[in-house]
Amino acid sequence: MKIERNDATADLSAQIATAIRDAIVSGQLPVDERLPSEAELAEEFQVSRSTVREALKRLAAQSLIRTQRGAFGGAFINRIAFEDAYGQHVTTSTLLLSMNAVSFDVACEARFAMERACAPFAVKRRTADHLATMRAEIQKQSQPGLSDESWCASDVAFHRAFVDSAGNPVISYQLAGSVEAMQPLMNMITFTARNREKIILLHTEIANYLDLGNPGAVEKILIKLSDYTKTLAYDVIAAKDKEKRA
Amino acid sequence: MKIERNDATADLSAQIATAIRDAIVSGQLPVDERLPSEAELAEEFQVSRSTVREALKRLAAQSLIRTQRGAFGGAFINRIAFEDAYGQHVTTSTLLLSMNAVSFDVACEARFAMERACAPFAVKRRTADHLATMRAEIQKQSQPGLSDESWCASDVAFHRAFVDSAGNPVISYQLAGSVEAMQPLMNMITFTARNREKIILLHTEIANYLDLGNPGAVEKILIKLSDYTKTLAYDVIAAKDKEKRA
DNA sequence: AGACTTTTAAATGTATGACAAATGAAAATT
DNA sequence: AATTTTCATTTGTCATACATTTAAAAGTCT
Known part of the structure; x- marks a missing residue:
C-alpha cells in the first residue's frame, strides 16, 4: 500500500506520516477504516514502534486519525468535522x-x-435565529460596563452570526480564519464609549438592512465599518508611536 | 510557565502539546525562541522523554516548531510561512x-x-506579470492534446494568478483552500473540447476586463463562469445517475 | 598568530523491552 | 438467559541504550 525510506532529508516518522497522509487525502483509505496496529505498521515500515507512534501523533494533530485503546481499538481514519x-x-x-x-x-x-461577499447570500437565507443572535449581541455591546475583551468577543460573535446567515458552511469555515484570527489585533484597540456607540450604530444598520433584504446597503455599511476600524487602528498606532518617542 | 496534568480525558502528550501550543499562540514564546530540551521538558512535566517527543511531533505537524539536531540544537518556535x-x-x-x-x-x-470579492482590488493592483501569467495559462488551455488533469491544473493556476493579482496575501491564503480544494471535484468533470472553448472565452474576458480596469464586468464574467461550472457538474452527475439506473 | 583538524559535549533520532490501562469478545458461572 | 469473569489485543507510558548530527572548544601545525 505504501512504501518509502532512504529519503534521508526527513525524519522517518515524518516520512511515514506523509505516506499515510497521502493515502488518506487521495481517498485510498476511506473514513472509519482502521489502520494496522502500531506493531504491524512498525513491521511493515521496518521501524520501531516509537517511530510509528510519532508518525501517528503527527496525523492525530491534524485530525486525520483518531485512536482508541483496547482490543479492537487502533487508529481510525477520522471524518474531519467543520x-x-x-x-x-x-x-x-x-x-x-x-x-x-x-x-x-x-x-x-x-x-x-x-x-x-456574504451579503447577497445572507439577505436571501438569513433566518429569524440569525437576526436574533445579531441583535442580542448588539444589545450586549450596549452594556456600559463591558470590558474590552468581552466587547471584542461580542463583536466576533456578531460577525460570525452574519457570516453564518449566508447559509454556506464552506464560506463560514473559510471566514472563521479571517474574522477570529483578527481578534488579537482588535484587542489591542481600546474602544472608548464614543467608538462603541458608532460601531453599534453600524451593526444595527447591518441587521436592519439584512432584515429588509437590501444587500447593496449591507455592503455599504460594511465598507464604512471597515474604514472606521482602520481609522481607529491608525489612531492607536499613532498614539503608541508618540509614546515611544516621548 | 505552563502546568497541567490530571485532565484524564486526553493523552499526556496531547495535554502537553496543548499547553505549549497555547503558550505559542498567546505570544508568550517569541519566534525562534528555543524550547527546553526534551529531557528538560520531561523533567518539567514529570513524564518520560517519549511522551514529550510525541507532544513535540504534534506541534511539528502544525508547523508550530521546527527541530534541529546536534549540540545547541533543539526545538524552536517556527515562524509560520504563508x-x-x-x-x-x-x-x-x-x-x-x-x-x-x-x-x-x-x-x-x-x-x-x-x-x-477580489475583483475590485485586482483591477487596482494587477501587474503586467499577473496578466502575463493569466494569458500564458489561457494559451496552455487552448492546446488541443491537453489531458483533463493538466487542464484542471492550468485552470487552478489561472485563478490563482487572478487572486494573487489582488495583492493581498491574506486573501490569497484564504482562497487557496477554496480554489485548490476543489480540484479533485473539478477533475471529476470531463471537459470536452466545446466546454473548454467556452471556459477559455470567459477566462479571456476576465483577463481583458482586468486589463481595462472594469471590476463590475469581471464580476459578471465570474458569475457566468460559476453558473457554467455548475451546469457542467449537473450534467456529469445526471449522466452518472443514468448509468447507475441502467 | 592564524588556519586547519580533532575532540567533545549536547541534543535529537531510533530501537528495544517492559508494564499499565482500556476494551470488547468469548468463556464461565449463576 | 443474564451476569460475571477471563482473556487477548491494542494503545499509552516509562526506562534505557545507542546512533547521528552539530557546533563549540581544544589542539595542532605552519
Whole structure:
C-alpha cells in the first residue's frame, strides 16, 4: 500500500506520516477504516514502534486519525468535522497574522472584502435565529460596563452570526480564519464609549438592512465599518508611536 | 510557565502539546525562541522523554516548531510561512469537502463568491506579470492534446494568478483552500473540447476586463463562469445517475 | 598568530523491552 | 438467559541504550 525510506532529508516518522497522509487525502483509505496496529505498521515500515507512534501523533494533530485503546481499538481514519477544521484554521491564521507582520490594513481589507461577499447570500437565507443572535449581541455591546475583551468577543460573535446567515458552511469555515484570527489585533484597540456607540450604530444598520433584504446597503455599511476600524487602528498606532518617542 | 496534568480525558502528550501550543499562540514564546530540551521538558512535566517527543511531533505537524539536531540544537518556535499555511489549509479543506458530502454547488458558490470579492482590488493592483501569467495559462488551455488533469491544473493556476493579482496575501491564503480544494471535484468533470472553448472565452474576458480596469464586468464574467461550472457538474452527475439506473 | 583538524559535549533520532490501562469478545458461572 | 469473569489485543507510558548530527572548544601545525 505504501512504501518509502532512504529519503534521508526527513525524519522517518515524518516520512511515514506523509505516506499515510497521502493515502488518506487521495481517498485510498476511506473514513472509519482502521489502520494496522502500531506493531504491524512498525513491521511493515521496518521501524520501531516509537517511530510509528510519532508518525501517528503527527496525523492525530491534524485530525486525520483518531485512536482508541483496547482490543479492537487502533487508529481510525477520522471524518474531519467543520468544527475541527475551524480550530486549526483559526490557530494557523492567528499565528500567520501575528508572526508575519501582516499589517492591520491588509488583514482588515481581506476580512471585510470576504464578509461583503456574504451579503447577497445572507439577505436571501438569513433566518429569524440569525437576526436574533445579531441583535442580542448588539444589545450586549450596549452594556456600559463591558470590558474590552468581552466587547471584542461580542463583536466576533456578531460577525460570525452574519457570516453564518449566508447559509454556506464552506464560506463560514473559510471566514472563521479571517474574522477570529483578527481578534488579537482588535484587542489591542481600546474602544472608548464614543467608538462603541458608532460601531453599534453600524451593526444595527447591518441587521436592519439584512432584515429588509437590501444587500447593496449591507455592503455599504460594511465598507464604512471597515474604514472606521482602520481609522481607529491608525489612531492607536499613532498614539503608541508618540509614546515611544516621548 | 505552563502546568497541567490530571485532565484524564486526553493523552499526556496531547495535554502537553496543548499547553505549549497555547503558550505559542498567546505570544508568550517569541519566534525562534528555543524550547527546553526534551529531557528538560520531561523533567518539567514529570513524564518520560517519549511522551514529550510525541507532544513535540504534534506541534511539528502544525508547523508550530521546527527541530534541529546536534549540540545547541533543539526545538524552536517556527515562524509560520504563508507557504506552510497554504499547504495545511489545502489539505484540511480538501478533506473537508471530500469527507463531508459538501455539494458541488455549495463549494462552487463559496469559491466564486470569494473570488468575486477580489475583483475590485485586482483591477487596482494587477501587474503586467499577473496578466502575463493569466494569458500564458489561457494559451496552455487552448492546446488541443491537453489531458483533463493538466487542464484542471492550468485552470487552478489561472485563478490563482487572478487572486494573487489582488495583492493581498491574506486573501490569497484564504482562497487557496477554496480554489485548490476543489480540484479533485473539478477533475471529476470531463471537459470536452466545446466546454473548454467556452471556459477559455470567459477566462479571456476576465483577463481583458482586468486589463481595462472594469471590476463590475469581471464580476459578471465570474458569475457566468460559476453558473457554467455548475451546469457542467449537473450534467456529469445526471449522466452518472443514468448509468447507475441502467 | 592564524588556519586547519580533532575532540567533545549536547541534543535529537531510533530501537528495544517492559508494564499499565482500556476494551470488547468469548468463556464461565449463576 | 443474564451476569460475571477471563482473556487477548491494542494503545499509552516509562526506562534505557545507542546512533547521528552539530557546533563549540581544544589542539595542532605552519
